[in-house]
Amino acid sequence: AQSVTQLDSHVSVSEGTPVLLRCNYSSSYSPSLFWYVQHPNKGLQLLLKYTSAATLVKGINGFEAEFKKSETSFHLTKPSAHMSDAAEYFCVVSDQRDYGQNFVFGPGTRLSVLP
Amino acid sequence: AAGVIQSPRHLIKEKRETATLKCYPIPRHDTVYWYQQGPGQDPQFLISFYEKMQSDKGSIPDRFSAQQFSDYHSELNMSSLELGDSALYFCASSLGTSGDTQYFGPGTRLTVL
Numbered sequence: 001a002q003s004v005t006q007l008d009s010h011v012s013v014s015e016g017t018p019v020l021l022r023c024n025y026s027s028s029y030s031p032s033l034f035w036y037v038q039h040p041n042k043g044l045q046l047l048l049k050y051t052s053a054a055t056l057v058k059g060i061n062g063f064e065a066e067f068k069k070s071e072t073s074f075h076l077t078k079p080s081a082h083m084s085d086a087a088e089y090f091c092v093v094s095d096q097r098d099y100g101q102n103f104v105f106g107p108g109t110r111l112s113v114l115p
Numbered sequence: 116a117a118g119v120i121q122s123p124r125h126l127i128k129e130k131r132e133t134a135t136l137k138c139y140p141i142p143r144h145d146t147v148y149w150y151q152q153g154p155g156q157d158p159q160f161l162i163s164f165y166e167k168m169q170s171d172k173g174s175i176p177d178r179f180s181a182q183q184f185s186d187y188h189s190e191l192n193m194s195s196l197e198l199g200d201s202a203l204y205f206c207a208s209s210l211g212t213s214g215d216t217q218y219f220g221p222g223t224r225l226t227v228l
Contacts, residue, residue: 034216044158044205044219090157103217105157
């Protein structure tokens, strides 16, 4: 069975400082891993994904994540936070097994960006 | 680029009523997923369809049913609505390949009074 842990329910950073959102996963198979962002009262937007290619994945809006199999982690980072980055971030795991494989979401991390 | 379309965007129902949510996947996508997101919670997988057949089932209540039609759009039918069904319902679509990216629609916010 798959599972996702996001170690921080809330992260607060100052504008212009680095962002680190942590994610650890559990999967019986070779996982695909994703980060989605959800702004208030909005849908889910894909930031980036890992599907067994390069372990360092670059996404939109300056975000990137590194897949570390030994640590079963897929932490999301950004060098410099912007006010518009304030949102809820979900780490998602999906096993590369079957068609129509559902996603398993982490509980989410709310990112606040202070001026 | 075309995205996933969901309708309606907002829906208000009374307890014990029925509701139908519709999802139109990205063109050429053959897999549709439904998720329920309660207030302050992460999305929970309900059910998915691949090529018009149910492919996976999650925490979908027996009061709910869904299907995928020949044009790949999907409908989530909800009966005997309860207050606890108030949530944001997301539909996502993909090309159906294992582990492929799911693209989410804007969601339907259902409020049950």
